[in-house]
Amino acid sequence: MSSVRYVALASAFVIAAFYTAWAQQGPSASRPVQSTPRLADGTPNLGRVPGEKGVWNVPYIQNMGMRIPGPDGKTIAERGTASENGGRGGAKAEPDVPFLPWARGIYDYNSRNNSKYDPEGYCLPPGGPRLMATPYPMEIIQQPEHKRIFMVFEGATHIWREIYMDGRPHPQGDELNPTYLGHSVGHWDHDTLVVDVVGFNENTWLDYYGHPHTDLLHVIEKFTRPTKTTLRYEALIDDPGAYSKPWTVAWNIPWSASGELTEYICQENNRYLLKLTDDFGQPVLGGP
Amino acid sequence: MRKLLVAAAAITLLSAAPVAAHHSFAAEFDASKPFKLTGVVTKVEWQNPHTIFSLDITDEQTKKVTNWSFEMGSPNGLMRNGWTRNTLKIGDVVTVEGSLARDGSPYGNAQAVVLASTGKRLFAASSRTDAQ
Numbered sequence: 001m002s003s004v005r006y007v008a009l010a011s012a013f014v015i016a017a018f019y020t021a022w023a024q025q026g027p028s029a030s031r032p033v034q035s036t037p038r039l040a041d042g043t044p045n046l047g048r049v050p051g052e053k054g055v056w057n058v059p060y061i062q063n064m065g066m067r068i069p070g071p072d073g074k075t076i077a078e079r080g081t082a083s084e085n086g087g088r089g090g091a092k093a094e095p096d097v098p099f100l101p102w103a104r105g106i107y108d109y110n111s112r113n114n115s116k117y118d119p120e121g122y123c124l125p126p127g128g129p130r131l132m133a134t135p136y137p138m139e140i141i142q143q144p145e146h147k148r149i150f151m152v153f154e155g156a157t158h159i160w161r162e163i164y165m166d167g168r169p170h171p172q173g174d175e176l177n178p179t180y181l182g183h184s185v186g187h188w189d190h191d192t193l194v195v196d197v198v199g200f201n202e203n204t205w206l207d208y209y210g211h212p213h214t215d216l217l218h219v220i221e222k223f224t225r226p227t228k229t230t231l232r233y234e235a236l237i238d239d240p241g242a243y244s245k246p247w248t249v250a251w252n253i254p255w256s257a258s259g260e261l262t263e264y265i266c267q268e269n270n271r272y273l274l275k276l277t278d279d280f281g282q283p284v285l286g287g288p
Numbered sequence: 289m290r291k292l293l294v295a296a297a298a299i300t301l302l303s304a305a306p307v308a309a310h311h312s313f314a315a316e317f318d319a320s321k322p323f324k325l326t327g328v329v330t331k332v333e334w335q336n337p338h339t340i341f342s343l344d345i346t347d348e349q350t351k352k353v354t355n356w357s358f359e360m361g362s363p364n365g366l367m368r369n370g371w372t373r374n375t376l377k378i379g380d381v382v383t384v385e386g387s388l389a390r391d392g393s394p395y396g397n398a399q400a401v402v403l404a405s406t407g408k409r410l411f412a413a414s415s416r417t418d419a420q
Contacts, residue, residue, distance in 0.1 A: 264337075
C-alpha cells in the first residue's frame with residue numbers, strides 16, 4: 001500500500017471518528033452507522049440517550065426453528081432462504097431442533113391446528129425468549145446504582161421483567177417459585193449483557209409456532225448493542241424436559257428513534273377466548 | 289457508504305409500524321380468502337386486544353343488507369398507523385380489505401380501510417404478517 005493510500009485511509013478514519021462523535025450529538029434522525037451509546041462508566045447503554053426518545057421495535061419472530069445460527073453465524077431467516085410465512089411443516093421440517101418425542105408430538109399438534117391454543121391468545125404473557133419475539137415495543141432501563149436492569153414491554157400483556165445485577169444466585173428448592181417470566185440474574189461480560197433465567201412455569205410456549213417447554217427450562221440470554229440502532233439478541237434454550245440438547249436462537253431487534261411506549265391491555269375484550277372451542281367443539285371457557 | 293445508507297433505510301422501514309399479534313391469525317381467518325367490501329359503519333369498539341367495527345353491507349343484486357364485523361389491531365397499533373378513536377364514525381362509508389373468517393360467518397380480519405369521504409387508506413395493524 002502506498003503512503004498516499006495510508007494517508008487517505010488514516011484521513012478517512014479521522015473523519016469517520018469525528019462524524020461518529022458529531023452524529024451521537026446531532027439532532028437529525030437519519031444518519032449512517034452510529035456507535036454504541038455508553039453510560040458514564042463505559043458500560044454499554046441498552047436504552048435511551050438522555051434527552052432523546054426511542055424504543056426497541058421487537059420483531060414478530062413466529063418460529064424459532066428458523067432462528068438457529070448456522071456455522072456462518074446466520075440463521076435460516078437471515079440468509080433469506082425460507083420464509084416464516086410459508087406454511088407449517090411441523091417437527092420434521094426442523095431437523096435442527098432437538099425435540100424429545102413428546103415435544104415433537106405436541107409441536108406437530110400445534111402445527112396442525114394453526115396454534116389455535118396459543119397462550120398469548122388467552123392474553124397470557126410470553127415467557128423466555130418469546131418476550132423478544134412478540135411484536136410490541138420494549139424499553140431497557142439500566143439502574144447501575146441499584147444493580148438492576150428493567151425491561152419494560154408494551155405487549156403482549158404490558159409487563160416488565162427485572163434482572164438482578166447484584167451477584168445474587170437463583171433461589172434454591174421451593175424458594176424458586178415457577179413463574180411466567182422466571183428468575184433472571186445478569187452480569188456484564190465485556191460489552192455483552194449475559195442473563196441467566198430459571199424458574200419458569202409451563203403456561204407459555206417458546207414461540208407462536210408452539211415449540212413447547214417444561215419447568216426445567218434454563219435460558220441464557222446475551223444482549224449486545226453493536227450500533228446505536230441494533231440490539232443483537234441470542235438465547236440458549238436448555239430444557240432437558242423437552243429437548244435432547246441445548247439449542248441457540250438469535251435475531252436483531254431494531255431501534256425506533258422516535259418511539260415511545262403506549263398502553264396495551266390485552267384482557268379488555270378478548271372475544272377470541274370467548275369464542276374458542278376445544279377439539280370436541282365445546283367452549284374452552286364457560287359452559288355448565 | 290451506499291450499503292450503509294441502504295441498511296439504514298431498511299431499518300427505518302422496519303421500525304415504521306410494528307404489526308400486532310394477539311391470537312393465531314390462521315386459526316380464525318383464511319389468508320387464501322381475501323375480500324373487499326364497502327358498507328356503512330354501524331358500530332365501533334375501540335378496544336384491546338382488537339378494535340372491532342361493524343358495517344351494513346348491501347348485496348347489489350338482492351338488496352339484502354347484512355351486518356358484518358371486522359377486527360383490526362389494538363388502539364396502540366392503530367394509532368401508530370395514523371388512526372384515532374374518531375377515524376371511523378357511525379354512518380361513514382368505508383371500504384375494507386382483508387381475509388374472511390374460516391367459519392363462514394360475516395366476520396373478517398381487516399388489513400386496510402379506505403374512507404370514502406377522503407379516499408384516505410389506513411393500515412389496520414393486522415396480525416397477518418404480510419399484510420403491510
